[in-house]
Amino acid sequence: MNLPLLLHFVRQDLIDRHAASALGALWTLLLPLSNILIFTLVFSRIMGMRLQTMEMEYLGNYSYSVYLVSGLLAWICFSSTLARITQVYHANAGLITKVRVSLFSLPLYIIVSETIIYLISMGFFVIFLLLIDFKWSYHWFWLPIIFLVQQLLAFGLGLICAILSVFIRDVKELVNVVIQFWFWMTPIVYAFSIIPEKWSTLFLLNPIYHTTKALRDTLILGQSPDLAGLGMVFGCGLLLLLLGIILGRHLERDIRDFL
C-alpha cells in the first residue's frame, strides 16, 4: 500500500464515514468525551483522596480528572485500535478480494486514524492542563515514544487476532470481552496503590500497566519513565508483530481463499 492510498483510507475513515451525519467527524470525539465525563463524575469522590499521595496536591479538585483522562485517552486509543484491527480483514473483504492489497500494511490506516483521534483528544487535554496552570516538563518529549510503543503492541496483537478471526469468527467477540476485562485489570480509573500487595506482581505482567504508568510519570510527575518496563512492552510488541507476520505469510493463501 502506497502513502497516498494510506492517507486516503485514513481520510475516509475519519471524515467520509460521517459524511451523512450532521455532526460528522465530531462523533469520533464525542464518545471518549462522554466516557471522561462519566468517570470523572462517578469516581472523583472515591478516588480523589488516594491521589493526594501522588504529589498532585496542588491540582486540588482537578487531580483525579488529570489522572483519569491521561490514562483513559491512551486506553481508548489502544483498545479501539486493537478491536478494529481484529476486524480489518472482514471489514475490507470487498477490497481484498478485488484489488491487490498487502494484508500486512492494510491495518496501518486504522493505526494512523486512531492516532489522529488520540492526538486531537490530547490537544484538548493539553489546553485544559494549560488552563489550570499545570506544570510543564521537558520530559513530555517521552510521550510520543511511549505512545508509539503502545501502538506497536496494538498492531502486533491486532494482526494476530485479525488473522485468527478469519478462521474463527468468535475471535472478534472474544477480543471485545478481553478488552473489557483488560480495562478493569489496568489501573486507569483507579490508582495502583489500592491493589492488595499479593496481586501486585500479577499487575506488573500487564504491558498496558507499564505504558500507562510511563505516560503518567512523564506527563503528571515530570519524571523520565521506567525504561525497563517500557523496554519490555516494546519487546513484547515487536515479538507479537513478528509472530503475526510469520503467521500471516504462512496462512496468506488461506486467508485470501476464505474471505
Next chain:
Amino acid sequence: MIDVNGLEKVFKLYHRPADRLREIVFRRPYHTPFHALKNISLQVGRGETLGIIGRNGAGKSTLMKILNGVLLPDSGTVVTNGRVTGLLELGTGFDYNMSGVQNILTNGLLLGMTEQEIAERENDIIEFTELGDFINEPLRTYSSGMVMRLAFAIAIHADPETFLIDEALSVGDGRFQQKCMRRIREFRQRGGAIIFVSHDLNAVKMICDRVLVLEEGAVVAQGEPEVAVNYYNRILAGEQEDAALLGNVGSGYGSYEARVIAAKASGENSAGDILSSGENLLLRVTVEADVAVADLTLGLMIRDRFGQDIFGTNTHFMDYPISLNAKEKRDINFCMPMILAPGKYTITLALHEGADHTDACYHWWDNAVQFEVSGIRGYSFNGVCNLNPSIQ
C-alpha cells in the same frame, strides 16, 4: 506482458474455516480438495487480446483473480510487466454516500493511479461518463447503469499495461458499449494487452486474437476465436472431443436420434450457391429420425467469414413444430431474402429439443452449408446488411 506457467490452484474445502487451524495443530487433513486450476500456461503479448471462455465453474474467475493478485496460486508462476488493472468487478470501493468526483479519487487510487494522474484525467473521465451535473451528486442517486459508466470510465483511464476484463462490457446502452469498445481497441493499438472473459461469444469473436477454452480447470482448447468458440459450443452440447480435431468438424456431433442427412442452399433465381444480394435464398434441409421425436427443433445460424453470427433462428422461434415418427424423413424448406453484403457465408445447422441446444442436442453440424453473395441488386450499400432505405 503476461507469462503464466504451470499454474495450479487447489481450493481446500472445509466445513468451517476453523478446521484449517485444527489441521495445523493436529497435522492431519480436515478438508476436501477442489482442483480449480490444472496446469494453466498462457502468454499474452503487447497489443494482443486473449479471450477465455468456459462454462460456469470452469475456473475463469479464479484464473483472473490469480492474475490480478488477489488470490495466490499453489504452484506455478505468474510474471506480469507493468500495471495490471482488473475490471473484475467494476467500481471496487465505491462509497454510495460520496459524490461521483470523490469516488473517482478513491477508485483511481485503488486501481493504482497516483493523485496527480487522477487530477490530470479527471475531466476526461467525467466527460467519458456523460453524467453531466450528476457527477457532483452522491452515488446513491445514480441508476445502476450510471454507476457502471462511471466505473468503466475510471478503469479505462487508469491506463494500465494489461487489462483484465471479466464480463464487464455489458455496460450501459448500446451506444455507450460501442464507445467502450472503441476505447478498448485504441488501448490495444497502443500496445496494451487484454485478457477478456465473457459468455458473450460474439463479443469474444469480435475482439479476441486468440481464445482459450477452460473446462474443469484445464485448458481444453486454444486457438483461433472461431475454432475455439465452436469447440465450446460442442462442450455446451454435452460432448467433448479431442482438441486436435478442432477445425475439422466433419458432419458434426450429437446423439443422432434425429439428424440432418442433407442440406442445400441455392439462390431462387441463380439456382447455384452463388446469389446476389437481394435475391431469396432457398435452404432445403432433409432430416431423419431413428426413433419417434415429438418436440423437434431445427435451428440455423448464418455466419460471415470471420465467424461472426449474422443471423440465426429456429423452428421453435418460428412456431413451426416438427414431430417425426421413427425412420421418418422430411424436407424442411426455408426461404429468406438474402439482403446481406457480398461475401462468403456458412450456415450451421442444429437439431435439438425446445428453444436451444443445451437440453437435448440430437445433431449439431457446424458450417454444414456454404454460399456466397456476389453482386448487389438495386443500390449499392456498405455494412453487413441492406436495410433497404428510401428517401422521402
